[in-house]
Amino acid sequence: MTRTPHRRGADRTEAIMRTTLELGQEIGYANLSMEAVAARAGASKQTLYRRWSSKGALLLDSLLSLNEPGLDYPYTGDLAADLRAQIYAAVDLLAGPPYGALFQALVGEAQHDRRVAVALNERFIAPQADKTVARLRAARDQGQLSPDFDLDLAMAILSGPLYFRLLITQEPLTHAYIDRVLDVLFAGMTPRP
Amino acid sequence: MTRTPHRRGADRTEAIMRTTLELGQEIGYANLSMEAVAARAGASKQTLYRRWSSKGALLLDSLLSLNEPGLDYPYTGDLAADLRAQIYAAVDLLAGPPYGALFQALVGEAQHDRRVAVALNERFIAPQADKTVARLRAARDQGQLSPDFDLDLAMAILSGPLYFRLLITQEPLTHAYIDRVLDVLFAGMTPRP
Amino acid sequence: MTRTPHRRGADRTEAIMRTTLELGQEIGYANLSMEAVAARAGASKQTLYRRWSSKGALLLDSLLSLNEPGLDYPYTGDLAADLRAQIYAAVDLLAGPPYGALFQALVGEAQHDRRVAVALNERFIAPQADKTVARLRAARDQGQLSPDFDLDLAMAILSGPLYFRLLITQEPLTHAYIDRVLDVLFAGMTPRP
Amino acid sequence: MTRTPHRRGADRTEAIMRTTLELGQEIGYANLSMEAVAARAGASKQTLYRRWSSKGALLLDSLLSLNEPGLDYPYTGDLAADLRAQIYAAVDLLAGPPYGALFQALVGEAQHDRRVAVALNERFIAPQADKTVARLRAARDQGQLSPDFDLDLAMAILSGPLYFRLLITQEPLTHAYIDRVLDVLFAGMTPRP
DNA sequence: AAGTAAGCGAGACGGTACGTCGGGTCTTTGT
DNA sequence: ACAAAGACCCGACGTACCGTCTCGCTTACTT
Missing domain, CATH: 1.10.357.10 (Tetracycline Repressor, domain 2)
Known part of the structure; x- marks a missing residue:
């Protein structure tokens, strides 16, 4: 099985923020979860928490x-x-x-x-x-x-x-x-x- | 253990709303839960859900x-x-x-x-x-x-x-x-x- | 959607232990997880932890x-x-x-x-x-x-x-x-x- | 910050096994992790996995x-x-x-x-x-x-x-x-x- | 002596599972 | 008949490690 090589740093950050906005539009902020963003972005939860301390912080960055x-x-x-x-x-x-x-x-x-x-x-x-x-x-x-x-x-x-x-x-x-x-x-x- | 006799209707409603405000002041709305309100008010969760559909609805009533x-x-x-x-x-x-x-x-x-x-x-x-x-x-x-x-x-x-x-x-x-x-x-x- | 009514107490206990033994045979104890047992048994993790403090305790009961x-x-x-x-x-x-x-x-x-x-x-x-x-x-x-x-x-x-x-x-x-x-x-x- | 120069081969192996025994005594095998051994030994996880395939293999070598x-x-x-x-x-x-x-x-x-x-x-x-x-x-x-x-x-x-x-x-x-x-x-x- | 490759520390990464919390629903028990 | 109590399924939380990977730096061979 071919594995996608891990992208680093800014790459991941950007992908996660993009996913946050996408998913947020689809299901609404109230239903959004760190879990779901991670899954959709193909990222681990750790990677999210490494950068943002909460859902709110993630959305803030994503929007800005x-x-x-x-x-x-x-x-x-x-x-x-x-x-x-x-x-x-x-x-x-x-x-x-x-x-x-x-x-x-x-x-x-x-x-x-x-x-x-x-x-x-x-x-x-x-x-x-x-x-x-x-x-x-x-x-x-x-x-x-x-x-x-x-x-x-x-x-x-x-x-x-x-x-x-x-x-x-x-x-x-x-x-x-x-x-x-x-x-x-x-x-x-x-x-x- | 002495048990509080069950009060009915408006009695319970008022007590729960009072507890909501108390507990909300103490721990903040973000940390407030239906679970905690029920426990503090000596009510069952069922009783809360019978009257309010969500935490927000409960707080709204309580504040108003x-x-x-x-x-x-x-x-x-x-x-x-x-x-x-x-x-x-x-x-x-x-x-x-x-x-x-x-x-x-x-x-x-x-x-x-x-x-x-x-x-x-x-x-x-x-x-x-x-x-x-x-x-x-x-x-x-x-x-x-x-x-x-x-x-x-x-x-x-x-x-x-x-x-x-x-x-x-x-x-x-x-x-x-x-x-x-x-x-x-x-x-x-x-x-x- | 029809929902299976929740069974209580001993019912659940027995079903979970049975699942533990089944799954344990299939994938081995090392690969067994509380998570997987819960999923297979159609139980929540809380229900498992309510009764057993660890995987070992669960297996002990199940075997005995x-x-x-x-x-x-x-x-x-x-x-x-x-x-x-x-x-x-x-x-x-x-x-x-x-x-x-x-x-x-x-x-x-x-x-x-x-x-x-x-x-x-x-x-x-x-x-x-x-x-x-x-x-x-x-x-x-x-x-x-x-x-x-x-x-x-x-x-x-x-x-x-x-x-x-x-x-x-x-x-x-x-x-x-x-x-x-x-x-x-x-x-x-x-x-x- | 002063950096410890990298030691090679047997040097590292011995240091890691020593750390394994030390840490194992302190916190017990169940709480021992490759992560913790690496950190304590000042080694990277890669170095551990290069030599031992698992925690058990590492302990085995360390004890023997x-x-x-x-x-x-x-x-x-x-x-x-x-x-x-x-x-x-x-x-x-x-x-x-x-x-x-x-x-x-x-x-x-x-x-x-x-x-x-x-x-x-x-x-x-x-x-x-x-x-x-x-x-x-x-x-x-x-x-x-x-x-x-x-x-x-x-x-x-x-x-x-x-x-x-x-x-x-x-x-x-x-x-x-x-x-x-x-x-x-x-x-x-x-x-x- | 310079160049190169291997070994290394560091730690990010995708995952899996942990043990906990709370949501909302349901059953049981008691008053 | 209605309430308290709390069991139950579920989904998510935030954390810990796993084993793999990429990155530069260091060391030790090769030329």
Whole structure:
């Protein structure tokens, strides 16, 4: 019997993450198990546990591997357009098919597992928030926003309703909805005449 | 050994829910099991499953039982004050000690279990949202808000940042933060002069 | 799908022991696993571990269940004939097919697991030895043996070579071999004229 | 970090066998693993498997290395004295501390692994038996034993009770016990007057 | 002296089984 | 009639070792 030679390191890591996403889509995160991922990936459980301490950590890595380059902001000078473009991209990747349900489950897992919560924050939430805040700060520096504007809060008001839809009411996150949020935000943000 | 005589119906239900909250606080939702609740409550697993289909359903009932009267809005005529009072009350009950962590876990569970998500929506999220929208509508009808104001979106912009803090950044939800959100909301909501 | 109703207690115990012997014969004790026994018996591993703390304990019970009535001595008055008959019976049951290999493995296991050793001694070795000694004592009391004869040692000299064959040289234990041992024993035991 | 330079061949073999005996004494054969021996000996598992096919083979070699010169019989002309001396030596080496437990475990392993059984027989049991038979044959040739005496059986009657004690009843093997066995053997063996 | 091949430590890898936990279902027993 | 108790099957957990493998480094021969 011919045996597949063992692949090492990154090879295996990548194959396992790919399998995680595949299987996660097929049977859902709740039914996903380390056991099943290992079996499907042709890997041993040890190999999984060598790299990830839990199902949540594995899914986190798997999902973030989809976005290696990061979701960076365009900079056209038009604040509203730039925000919109970036949020469209982020939402399209993580809230819609095929990975939306898994990202949602990941945030759910973060409520049960502090390590997942911390990792999710450090590796995705905070970087994204920082980019948003940086874009807003640039706009404020150019006088497009009131000098006393609360950048962090603006970021939260932008993100909050989106996560609210994703996690709480669990309705689809359309571009139209994003536009509505942006509209209100700018109505309150732009300097009063 | 003295044996506890069997209690029936509502008696048992209440005792089990009380035990769920107790044990949930002690060991956390992730470590909570139907098995453990049954043992601590002196009930059989059958009795639990007779009433609740899952751990999530049990926790949902247990948490909602804390708020039998519901979180109703005061109506003083001052919109900002009324919103603030109601949100303070809701956040104090569900985001702080001792039940905040369990409520957070419940929302997490809703990401893994559609039935929990639906029940949570129907029995808590939607009713609260309806109350908020109703209060805003009353204000709009009285000319305190622009006639074309988007009530649902306002509710989302109010709730979103709070859930964002609770679930995503997992920082404490202070009254000061609530005030900041309300301030921005009103800056954008009130009719421009 | 129709489900087999769960059988309880003794039912399960018996089925599992039967499976242990079957599977043990097929694949050998070294390859036998709690996992495989459970699967073949249609039982859960918990059920196995509820009753037996280890593979050795399970095999011990399984083998001893073959000999519920015990291997009792006939008493014809002829010492040599009685010993021979009883040893034939014991050896035929435990040293030949189909269970010889498993009994041999059980004694092997007793070298690795003190609890197995103790249980094996208490439940099989010692009772058998006692019966042999009792039969010898009766003969001595009737003057068929020297009054100062060492009964325990005689038992050991009778049993030792048999176990030596079974465990050390691992040659088949024939009736002829038993006869040779008995002959020498009696040559040394019977009162000199 | 300073690295130990690689030693070769016999060097490594000897170090590994020494470690096997050490570790075997400390944690017992049942808990011993190739993994642990390799780690303790600072060897790789590959190196172990290059030399020994299994844990049993390794222990066999390790134990036999303790007895490089072999257990040879003295020849004083006094059969009983010679047998006694040799058996004392063998029993003291292999049934008492510090290696008795490991030798016992090795015989146990021989029940599970045919290759170990064969190797144990060829390299220890048979040579010892041959020496005993040779000594007995010399005595018979000199008329100290009946001409029709069964030498092989005598050897078994000598060894059997000792292994019976070691493996079955697992009581300590004292010189006094050896003497008792020898006494009975000679009572039955020596030519009748 | 340089080059090469074998031996080695290290440890990743696919597996199998371990012994445990909890899920949800079912039977038994007692009140 | 209903509840506690807990046996039961099942699936997964996270761990331990197995025996095989790949990787560089070290050592000792070969040229």
